[in-house]
Every structure is written in structure tokens, then in C-alpha cells.
Amino acid sequence: AQLRSGKLRLDDDTPAVAPAWLDTARLSQRQTSLAARTAELGMRLSAADASKVPEGTDPKQRRMIEAAAKAAPMVAKAEGHMKTATDRLGGDDAQAAADEQAKAIAALLEAAELFADLRALIELTYQGHSQTVALLTPAENDAKAPAMPAAVRAERTTKLGEQTVARLRRLQGLLADEVAALEQGAKAQGQQAPGQDAEAMNAQKQLLARAEQLRGQAEQSVVELSKALATRSGNARELAEQGLVHIEELRRLFYSIIQHLKELRDRQAETGDRTADAESKDDEEKAPLLGPLADAQREHLQTAEALANALEAQADAAGQAQDPQAAEQADRLARAAEEVRKSLLAMEDAASGIERARDDSKAMSVTLEPALTAQPKVLEHLEEAIRILEPPKQDQKQQDQQQQDQQQQDQQQ
Numbered sequence: 001a002q003l004r005s006g007k008l009r010l011d012d013d014t015p016a017v018a019p020a021w022l023d024t025a026r027l028s029q030r031q032t033s034l035a036a037r038t039a040e041l042g043m044r045l046s047a048a049d050a051s052k053v054p055e056g057t058d059p060k061q062r063r064m065i066e067a068a069a070k071a072a073p074m075v076a077k078a079e080g081h082m083k084t085a086t087d088r089l090g091g092d093d094a095q096a097a098a099d100e101q102a103k104a105i106a107a108l109l110e111a112a113e114l115f116a117d118l119r120a121l122i123e124l125t126y127q128g129h130s131q132t133v134a135l136l137t138p139a140e141n142d143a144k145a146p147a148m149p150a151a152v153r154a155e156r157t158t159k160l161g162e163q164t165v166a167r168l169r170r171l172q173g174l175l176a177d178e179v180a181a182l183e184q185g186a187k188a189q190g191q192q193a194p195g196q197d198a199e200a201m202n203a204q205k206q207l208l209a210r211a212e213q214l215r216g217q218a219e220q221s222v223v224e225l226s227k228a229l230a231t232r233s234g235n236a237r238e239l240a241e242q243g244l245v246h247i248e249e250l251r252r253l254f255y256s257i258i259q260h261l262k263e264l265r266d267r268q269a270e271t272g273d274r275t276a277d278a279e280s281k282d283d284e285e286k287a288p289l290l291g292p293l294a295d296a297q298r299e300h301l302q303t304a305e306a307l308a309n310a311l312e313a314q315a316d317a318a319g320q321a322q323d324p325q326a327a328e329q330a331d332r333l334a335r336a337a338e339e340v341r342k343s344l345l346a347m348e349d350a351a352s353g354i355e356r357a358r359d360d361s362k363a364m365s366v367t368l369e370p371a372l373t374a375q376p377k378v379l380e381h382l383e384e385a386i387r388i389l390e391p392p393k394q395d396q397k398q399q400d401q402q403q404q405d406q407q408q409q410d411q412q413q
Helices: 024-046 059-090 094-113 118-136 150-192 198-231 236-253 257-279 283-319 324-360 369-389 396-412
Strands: none
Touching: 024 059, 024 094, 059 094, 059 150, 118 150, 118 198, 118 236, 150 198, 198 236, 257 283, 257 324, 257 369, 283 324, 283 369, 324 369
């Protein structure tokens, strides 16, 4: 469609021409094949019947069957759009076919989302609500920001809000499943080995309880946002940002240790940029920036301390296992913890440097040079900790072979 409209052009600004193999007849054949595969998928999903699931079925399995039943009509909708796209391609109308294909993709994505696990659904919720906040945030110092009619912006924001509420309510069920599985596991373990790992289970229960609290707060904010949009009240942006804060905190609860380290690295880099910016200003402009900078650097230090403790605890636990792989893992965790400990020393230097400048700024001219010298060292140690924990990237053949080996082991088990 773009080739025919002349939108695609070569370096000399002449219109690009479609190659011989790219035509609507061949695309129609591929689209017909995809529609057939989608129809087969729809038939499989239609076989799901949540009402026939026996009592006592695992909650996760029940939810999977319920998701299949809900996904079936969405897949059927996608198949309908694909068939229409085939007809449009048969009529040599590429643009109309592309529009139908986009609708098919949207329906398939909506169906696929129903099978998302806890972490994936939290990430989707975060991404979707971030779009809402962006729509409600006016462009600043950006002449290229596209203009959008108020009615279109309101429609998109409302739709995204409905989507976020639906996702947050699905999260409630997934969190409940996690709690049920934890209690069932605790009961089974208590029968086999009473008293073991009680502390870890209690910690997991507390995490899930906190997650549900944040989920509920986020849902309340987004529901209030929808009301504010409907009544055109002035606090819509504030409510959207409030909801995003809750979702971001919920998202962090389920980070892996590497993700926590990466977030700390990114936030430390941002603080370093702000420190450099403050140093470039005169004394009068610099003074009010020093307090927030000191607080941010001290917060990074506390986070790093918690991560170092967690890595050391994991290293100790892995070291107790009588397994060569566990021993290797323990070594990696211990080395990563050591790097984070080294970053703590540099963070302390940076925080102390900023705090001295903050305290002295009322009486004299100050410099942030000590902090600016320490902050790059922080990043070096955090980067090294991440490098130690992240396995090196392998080529595709190695990954495929490992996957096949794992599948064979699973089948044998």
C-alpha cells in the first residue's frame, strides 16, 4: 500500500517499486493459510468449558481453562478479520487488507493477554497505564509533538483506563492463586517436615499481601481517573500519576535481583547527571538542588545495602547444596555481592560529598567534585555485579540444543 501511494522513496527521491514477488495474489495465499490456522486454534479453545472443571482442581489450571473459554470468541473475531483481509487482497486493495490485518492482530493480542502470568500481566498493566499518563501530560519544549484533537485524546485515554482496570482485576485473581498455592504448599510441607522454611513462607505471604494492597490502591486511582475524565474535572493527570506510582511499586515487588540491580544502576546514573548539572550552576542556583540530591544518593545507598544482604543470603543458601552447579551459582552470587559492597563505599563518598556541600552552601561557595568523582565508581561496580549474574549470551544453536536437552529431561521425569 505504501509503495503504491509513493510514500516509500529511494535515496535519489525516486519512488520505490515493489519487487516481483511482492503482490496481493501471493499475500492472499499466505493470508488464507493464516486464517485456516487461526480457525483451528479457535476450535481448540472453544472446547474449553470451565463449568465442567471438577471441584478441587488446581486454581491455576481452572484459570487457564477459563482463559481459553474467554479467548475463543476473540480468536474467532481475528479469523473473521483475516478472511475479510483475504477478500480485500483478492480485490487488489492492499490498504483495506492492511486495516483488517491490524484488527486481527489486536484481537489475537487481546486473547493472548488472557494467558499472561503474574509478572507478564503486571508489566502489561504498567505499559498500558504509562500510555495513559503520557496522553494526559502536555508536551513541553517539543515543537514536533503531534497535535491530537481533544475528543480523540479523551477516547483513547478512556479506553486505556478501562483496559487498565480490567487488567488490575485479573491481577487480583492471579494473586489469590499465588496465595492459595503457597498455603497448599505450606500445608504439604508441614506434614513432611514441620517448621522448615516458615520464615521464607511468611515473607512470601507478606509480599503477596503488599502486592494486593498496591493493586487495590492502583485500581481505586484508575477508577477515580475514569470518573474524572467523564466529568472533565481538573485532577485527571494527578490521579493517573498516582495510579502509576502504585503500579510501579507493585512491579518492583516481583523484580528479580538482576532487575533490581539494573534499576539501581539507572537511578544512580540519573542522580549522577543531576549532580553534574547542579555543579555547572552558580551558588545561588545550586543551593536548593543539594538537599534533594543528597536524599536521592542516600536512598540509593540503602537500596544497595539491601541488595548486598540479599545476594549474600542467596550465596549462603546455594553454598549449602551438595551440587556442582549450586556451588558455581554460590560463587557468582558471592562475587556479585562483593561488587555491590564496593559500590556502597563509593556511594558513601558521593553521599557525604553532597551532604557537606549542602551543609556548607549557606556560608560559602561549594563544589560537588568529590561526589562527581565517586559516582562513576558506583556505576562500574554495579555494572560488574550485573555482568557476573547475567549468563553470557549464547548462539542460537547452543540455545536450541539446551532447550532440546531440557525437554528430554522433562519428558523422562
